[in-house]
Amino acid sequence: MPRSRYKSLVDTFAADIRSARLAPGTRLPTHRQLAASEGLALVTASRVYAELEAMGLVSGETGRGTFVRETSLPPGHGIDQPDVTAGMLDLNYNYPSVPGQAELLRTALRQLALSGDLESLLRYQPHGGRLHERASFARHLLTRGLNVPAERVLIVNGAQHGLTVALMSLLQPGDVIAVDALTYPGFKALALALHLEVLAIPVTESGPDLDALQRLCRSRSVRAIYSMPTLHNPLGWVMSLEQRQQLIAIARAHDLHIIEDAAYAFLVENPPSPLAELAPERTVYVSGLSKNVAAGLRVGFIAAPAQTIAALERMIRVTAWNTPGVMTSIASAWLDDGTVSRLEVQKRQDAQARQIIADEQLAGLHSVRHPFSYFVWLPLAEDARAEQVVTALLREQISVSTAQPFAISTHVPHAIRLALASVEMGALRGALAKVKWVVEACA
Template structure:
């Protein structure tokens, strides 16, 4: 089949979609039906749909068919935002706030102004942060069961910066990194930018499937596995102790690194020990102060195995040289005076209250979340589409995240991730009621 014939078929379908002749949610012919209707080879029909999917115009759902995607821009990896004046509630992003957060910042700034050499905060910090600041984080991590010297703790400009530095250090372009089939969207972005292949591992609301990870390792040369074992984003599970031991056993048997994302781990202090404590020689433990303190603070850290300290430090230097001295000083001051401990306890109480509201408002729907999580996973009815649900909610001023934002596979479930931390409680109750009404009418 000539290339122009394939392009003509793809362009014709794309034009019909963009013109509205094939509205969002329309089911397209099967590959065989398309081949017969257009008088093209079956392989060419498959190529047409692959091209349309890459353009973001259609989505294939196993066992159901190929559907026209909603083009409003409110679904997917980088969704469109609503202007604040049109926004009723943002359930797409967790930005926990506290009523006294501004007062905490005022006190912290006054302390910085009154103590020590203020001008020193305006000088360039070393990559990985100053030793005293790294020591403060190392002491903080003792409460997580992680006992490492300050030299193995590198400060970053948030968890995303830390993940990027780790990938740069251990995963060259073309490398295979295993990750849950549904995982943190920021890792998807990083993998694409660094030309790293994310190989999906089966998972569900009960956890990562170690058997599937083992099957992958037997087939592919995996250099690392990226996991969120405690309060997974988006599925919310806490990986049990047995599964953690099995992951560590596989890592040693197949000699791959473990990248452990602990962004939400502070919400579940009763969780099994971190993977880092089970395999410190090969685990990169990535955390931040975004969810327990403030998303705008942009301070994080990576606990790095001794053998990789040099390479990760160089990656941090390449990416941004170092962290901000002012934001690091604020975070470290809050570590030392107990503010972090108090705010984490308050966040845990807040998450439980919000999850209680969510369970009440979404009762009867296929909603999954542990009681201490700041988000939940809402499976939609079998014949419903997540992109259409996101569009209809956006029309009401409510933003949500669709499953494809988290997918490492071409096929994604029809589901929404509901983030609970940002709206005020009364706004949250109202917004979740709208979610319930919208989903039941799909």
């Protein structure tokens, strides 16, 4: 049996298990039955099951047979809340922090307690935020190359809430949205919950295949594009000005909304203009303070065309009414006094230092990444299987993600994503060395 045929059978079983077409607890054919049905040698059939077991997808029980396991990976390895046990090094989720952030919060709470505005924070806020706070975010957006008046900025409960509000305002169930074939898992979950049809735009290492996007728009009634032009998650690209202009030309030709996700854009120095600056009439720009300040702050912001503001505000009211006054007050104060800008500089330096460690420890492995990003995409060798790599790393107390949570298309590449921001520098060095060892051993 050719090696590609053997691997294809392993992949078919793995896909059926991950998609629940083979439910947990299902007894698989015996080795002899598999060999007979597939025309394999018995030793080859045994190898298929051995590899599935090494990937954590099945378990063999002496005298009973081979069964589909309850889960292939522990909770937290998709889009769920991370469940990192004691001693586990988390390279799955990014929650970057730099020294002194807890003291910043302590000081901010003291200052807030001494202010004369506390009583107003106990009441409902305007749905899109108080105008002076929206102005703080508008001034901050100028540092990102986006010139927008405060009236077109809305404050939300984190970037994920911003994406929810944007999709609920602009699209209806059944509408078609074009998305990079590898994209942010939180967007995948949101599109599924809102019953949107997602079409995959093929990706390259330098950006989306925009010719393919053009063909999609000609053949289907696409209503919107979701894009991360500045520091794509997970591939780390920064689209060139020419790519942005081409994407906008397609959107204008087919009258599409553009949803621009800028969660990691702060890490890139002097990027091309945001899509929202180049096409302000059709772009909703979404970002937040989870990565550049702290994940627990849960304050985000939207910059949107004037004609969409009323609909966006209605959806903020429907989903959350308004952002918490205390959190928003702290966030706007940090924007105004330069705290956010200083943290962004520190985190750019931190991300660059972590990428240098990754460059040293992963030398010899093909990787896709930006030198200032907080993640690394590691495509695996043709014969390697991502689940096997992840399972082996879990035994080493290292948590990483496969491509599965990021994949829009039916083809899921065998790759892993490494989040670099959530472990101490020294621990990161050792963890990445183990990643390289496991990846090479599984090749």
